[in-house]
Amino acid sequence: MLRLLRCVFRPGFAQHKDLPFLEALDTIGCADQLTQLGVKGKELGISVGTKTIISADFTSLTEYTRFPYALILPQNITERVLGEHLQDLGVSVFRPYRVVGMTASKSEENIIDVTFETGETMQTRYVIGADGARSIVRELP
Numbered sequence: 001m002l003r004l005l006r007c008v009f010r011p012g013f014a015q016h017k018d019l020p021f022l023e024a025l026d027t028i029g030c031a032d033q034l035t036q037l038g039v040k041g042k043e044l045g046i047s048v049g050t051k052t053i054i055s056a057d058f059t060s061l062t063e064y065t066r067f068p069y070a071l072i073l074p075q076n077i078t079e080r081v082l083g084e085h086l087q088d089l090g091v092s093v094f095r096p097y098r099v100v101g102m103t104a105s106k107s108e109e110n111i112i113d114v115t116f117e118t119g120e121t122m123q124t125r126y127v128i129g130a131d132g133a134r135s136i137v138r139e140l141p
């Protein structure tokens with residue numbers, strides 16, 4: 001039901017963050033900052049003409065969670081907050097780097113050679129496939 005909210009907002013501009021997302025971010029200390037920056041939607045209603053077909057009151061979740069609302073937040077702010085958190089942990093993010101190939105290294109055991117669109121390569125012990133629904137990482141041998 002919450003997913004229907006996406007229709008209301010321009011993709012990439014504003015997204016709603018539902019409860020499991022905020023609970024997960026809370027475990028890594030990011031939820032409070034995001035909730036301060038977003039708009040808290042405490043109720044949801046979807047109508048066709050004058051007829052309400054779906055309505056929900058999230059305040060009834062108060063006894064179960066610290067986040068009894070759908071948080072509405074622009075995507076760039078979400079990415080900024082998460083990026084700053086990674087930076088504080090000493091993790092660098094390099095953009096734009098598109099992976100186009102992955103092979104087991106011929107020179108070293110348990111090492112993967114990752115090739116990028118630019119022709120550059122890097123060697124790594126781990127690759128996490130977090131490249132979305134059309135994941136190339138998932139397709140590569």
Ligand SMILES: Cc1cc2nc3c(=O)[nH]c(=O)nc-3n(C[C@H](O)[C@H](O)[C@H](O)COP(=O)(O)OP(=O)(O)OC[C@H]3O[C@@H](n4cnc5c(N)ncnc54)[C@H](O)[C@@H]3O)c2cc1C
Pocket residue numbers: 005006011014015016017018097098099100130131132133135136137
């Ligand atoms: C129109 C629309 C509206 C949506 N609205 C909402 C909403 O309001 N709330 C909500 O919770 N969810 C919403 N979703 C769903 C949400 O966007 C996805 O569930 C979520 O983005 C999936 O996250 P992900 O990290 O798996 O993939 P993605 O967000 O797709 O991230 C994948 C990343 O990998 C990068 N990448 C891709 N290929 C490569 C490659 N070869 N090499 C290197 N990097 C690569 C991409 O550039 C991207 O940065 C919406 C989706 C759409 C399409």
